[in-house]
Amino acid sequence: MVKPDSKLRLVANFIGVSISDGGFMQAIKVNANGWVDIARHIPSPNQDTRPDGQPISLIVIHNISLPPQQYGGNGVIQLFTNQLDPEAHPYYAEIYQLRVSSHFFIRRDGSLIQFVSCNQRAWHAGVSVWQGRERCNDFSIGIELEGSDFDTFEASQYVVLNSLLVGLKQAYPISDVVGHSDIAPGRKTDPGNFFDWSQVTI
């Protein structure tokens, strides 16, 4: 793992985790209700109850930006809360009626937003299959990184992602961390070739 530099320290302080000189990341803790206390909470209506009897065993990594490849705005928050204005951008007119969400959104500056309790089912995977099991939303947690298939991701995003993965693995019996393209091949391409899996250290 890259030795944390001062910018990463700022991010780590911001999100409330600490980094040692060796780069060890502490967990971003998930509470018993499935919420990360240090995340900004923006509840999404696009969620429902998970089916009984399926442990939460999968983490799915995505990328998203709205408008596409434009960063820092509120488009993703608006999409996940059904408030996207179809007149604000031509692409919004195509997607504003989607009813989708993810559990987490990691912005370019490393800030963390949570839309759905991990104990609830978010609607991020769509038609999907992993190791013969369909409907991955039933047993997975979705993490969106602010980005696209055409841009590298920020170091701060990997810092937060790794800390979040530690916390999620402490809270749930996670066995696999995959990309959306792994569970919906041919239909989805994210997190894309610019997502550096070697930086996922957990």
Ligand SMILES: [Zn+2]
């Ligand atoms: Zn996706």
